[in-house]
Amino acid sequence: MKTTGQIVYDAIVDLHNQEQIVTRKVLCEVTGLKMTIIDDHVSRLCDEERIRRVENGVFVPSDVPPPARSISVTQIVGGLTRIEIGDECLDLWPREARALASLLAGFANQFAMIQAGNEIGQLVMQQQNTLKTVRRELAAVMAKVDPPPQLDLLASTHQD
Structure with missing residues (x-):
């Protein structure tokens, strides 16, 4: 069974891989978790440097692949x-x-x-x-x- 932290992280990675903008609201909709739980896990994931904020309220995984080749x-x-x-x-x-x-x-x-x-x-x-x-x-x-x-x-x- 996945922890809620892993569910939030997996949702961030999946959304990013699908070229979707990852926000707190989107994470709530995708995971079904409450905003306070999302905020707690997002903060923790940022502290652990597993994700990073690209701008206020928008997140991406830290391990982003290089730009696509031609x-x-x-x-x-x-x-x-x-x-x-x-x-x-x-x-x-x-x-x-x-x-x-x-x-x-x-x-x-x-x-x-x-x-x-x-x-x-x-x-x-x-x-x-x-x-x-x-x-x-x-x-x-x-x-x-x-x-x-x-x-x-x-x-x-x-x-x-």
């Missing part, structure tokens, strides 16, 4: 596929390329989901900003109406 894939006449990662080069026959592709398919799906999540998040923020603006404008219009309209639909439709 990657290219080239189809070569004769059926070979050349994969270059940084200075490394690998030539694959079609059967090998298919086997590698099937092994990497999960990563491609995960990337697509991360992209979709980021785009949905941006759309939600835009909609929230638009809704705030509309509410402010409506409040301003309603404040100018003197007296406020009475919405008694039953009285106007059932007059005998």
